[in-house]
Amino acid sequence: VHELPLVTRIVDLALGATPPGRRVSRVELSVGELCGVEPGWIERYFRVASRGTACEGAELSVAAIPAAWRCAACGGSFGGVPAPGEARLSCPACGGGSSYLEEGSEWRLERIELAETGEGETA
Amino acid sequence: VSEASGRIIDVKAAILGDNDRAAASLRAELAARGLLLVGLRGSPGSGKTSLIEALLAPSLGLSARRRSAVVEADLESRVDADRLEARGIRAVQLRTGGFCHLDAAMTAAGLAELGLPGPPGKAELDLVFLENVGNLVCTAQVDPGAALDLALLSVPEGEDKPLKYPLAFARADAVILTKADYLGFGDFNLDRFVADLGSLNASAPLFVVSARTGEGMARLAAWIEGKLEATLAGAG
Numbered sequence: 630v631h632e633l634p635l636v637t638r639i640v641d642l643a644l645g646a647t648p649p650g651r652r653v654s655r656v657e658l659s660v661g662e663l664c665g666v667e668p669g670w671i672e673r674y675f676r677v678a679s680r681g682t683a684c685e686g687a688e689l690s691v692a693a694i695p696a697a698w699r700c701a702a703c704g705g706s707f708g709g710v711p712a713p714g715e716a717r718l719s720c721p722a723c724g725g726g727s728s729y730l731e732e733g734s735e736w737r738l739e740r741i742e743l744a745e746t747g748e749g750e751t752a
Numbered sequence: 753v754s755e756a757s758g759r760i761i762d763v764k765a766a767i768l769g770d771n772d773r774a775a776a777s778l779r780a781e782l783a784a785r786g787l788l789l790v791g792l793r794g795s796p797g798s799g800k801t802s803l804i805e806a807l808l809a810p811s812l813g814l815s816a817r818r819r820s821a822v823v824e825a826d827l828e829s830r831v832d833a834d835r836l837e838a839r840g841i842r843a844v845q846l847r848t849g850g851f852c853h854l855d856a857a858m859t860a861a862g863l864a865e866l867g868l869p870g871p872p873g874k875a876e877l878d879l880v881f882l883e884n885v886g887n888l889v890c891t892a893q894v895d896p897g898a899a900l901d902l903a904l905l906s907v908p909e910g911e912d913k914p915l916k917y918p919l920a921f922a923r924a925d926a927v928i929l930t931k932a933d934y935l936g937f938g939d940f941n942l943d944r945f946v947a948d949l950g951s952l953n954a955s956a957p958l959f960v961v962s963a964r965t966g967e968g969m970a971r972l973a974a975w976i977e978g979k980l981e982a983t984l985a986g987a988g
Contacts (some may be wrong), residue, residue, distance in 0.1 A: 631852055631890040638767050646763045654759075658767075663919045664893065701954035711952060713912040718951040726947060727954035730922035734893065736767040743759040 632666075635736060636674040642738045643684050653687045655742035661733040662696045662710055687741075696733030700725045771894060774856035778897035785875035786987030787868065788980045789859075789882055791898030793920065796886030798904045799930035799963060801832045804881045806963035808841050812973045815841070818878040818980065823862035825854050825885050832883065842866070853890035854882070856897040874987065879980055892919040900979060901925045903956075907934040911945035914952055922952040926959060928972065933962040 643656050656675070660666045668691045679685045695708050698718060702725035709718050710733075719726045766772060782789050792800045804822055808815040821842040824832040833845035844865040846858055859882060863869065870876055882898050884891045892903075903924035905913050908931060914921040921927055927949060935942060942960075949958060957975065961968035 631893075634851075635767060638770075642763060642765050642767065646761050663922070665889065665919075711915045711918045711948070713915045715915075717948060727950045728952070729954055730918075730952065734919050734923065736893075738763045738765045738767055740760055740762045740764075743761065745759070 632670055633674050633678070636671060636678045639738055640675070640678045640682060640684050643687075643741050644682055646741055647683050647743065651683065651746070652744040653684045653741050654744040655688045655690065656684065657690045657692070657739040657741070659692045659694045659735065659737045659739055661694045661735045663730075663733040664736065666691065692739075694732060694735050694737075697731045698728040699731050701727035701729060706731070768894060771855050771857075774860075775895035775897035778856050778860055779899055781869055782863075782875070782897075783899060783983060784987060785869050785873070786984045787875040787877060787880065788900070788976075788983045789863075789880050789898045790900045790902060790976060790979075791882045791884060791896055792902050792904060793884045793888070793891040793924075794886065794904030794906070794930075795888050795909060798886070798906045798909065800883045800886070800904055801835060802963040803904065803928065803930055803961070804883060805836060805839055805841065806961075806966070806969055807881070807973055807976070808836075808839075811966070812969060814879070814973050814977060817977075819876065820879040820881070821866050821877055822881045822883065823859070823866070824883045825858065825862070827851075827885065848885055852885055852887045853894045854884050854896040855894050859896045859898070878984070879976070888913070888917040888920040892917070892923055899983065900976075902928055904928045904930055906931040907940045908938065911941050911948070914945070914948045918952050921949060921956075924953060924956050926957050926975070927953070929958065929960045931962060931964075932960045932967050933965045935960075 647653055672689050675689050696710055698707055700720035703723040705720050705722040707721050711718055794800050822836050823844055825846045825848055827848055827850055830845035833843040836843040844862055846862045901924050903921050959968055959972045961972055
């Protein structure tokens with residue numbers, strides 16, 4: 630129940646950027662590594678949400694935005710996705726175990742690619 | 753410019769951008785009216801409603817000093833609002849109709865039911881608790897427009913949750929460990945929980961509380977009171 634409204638919003642944003650009379654052949658997303666997104670589900674929802682629009686049939690690409698943490702002790706930046714049973718996040722520079730999240734929770738529509746005029750037209 | 757590059761349109765749009773802007777403007781408007789909106793997030797059964805009940809119990813004094821109310825969100829029922837009203841706490845219930853989280857528009861609708869923000873000037877209320885839908889995933893990604901974002905975890909849920917749902921805890925303004933009266937009865941490792949939490953969110957204070965026994969509640973109420981004073985001092 631979470632991805633569908635997001636994907637609907639993605640289609641709306643893509644359509645808003647599409648010039649009248651053109652079709653979209655590719656939609657490029659970036660999603661933060663901590664969002665727990667399954668690209669397969671996003672694609673399935675995208676098929677549904679784009680049906681009957683200029684985005685129908687467009688290829689969807691989902692790139693991951695790596696998580697970025699800031700060390701509370703030395704200010705260094707590092708990556709990593711926490712998980713139970715794995716080593717706790719710690720700063721590779723100073724070994725500090727206190728950090729803040731700086732990136733990794735975003736959902737962005739980066740760009741769209743338009744189909745060649747005539748390409749993918751149904752009429 | 754090649755034909756190919758002419759077909760690429762850079763959009764560079766935050767997909768939740770509209771909600772982020774609506775949430776920020778709601779936050780600014782409430783701050784200007786001297787109203788503190790405190791959001792609570794946590795799993796179903798993490799003790800959100802009980803925590804609000806305990807915070808507004810006469811014994812802590814918060815409800816006597818401050819004009820307060822609660823906006824409850826649930827998929828369907830109005831059980832939580834009824835429960836709070838039975839305790840004399842003013843509450844409205846938002847039914848999200850299957851939506852798993854609140855967004856800024858839903859929060860504004862709940863506040864409107866309380867007559868907020870109302871005419872220009874100081875708001876009619878000082879303090880409103882906003883209980884999000886029971887969910888650790890989506891509620892961390894969609895900003896409901898609260899000034900304070902409290903993430904709850906109850907002891908029976910287990911100490912591994914910050915590592916399983918990092919976003920839920922990494923973005924919180926404070927973390928509340930509820931049902932502390934269960935500590936010592938299971939295998940919840942408090943030291944490990946504190947260390948895991950610090951690795952994700954070094955700035956969020958941790959409150960270890962039990963709504964049932966009252967443990968830790970005065971400290972949490974005092975912290976909220978401090979935030980409320982800062983809000984009132986900053987209100988135009």
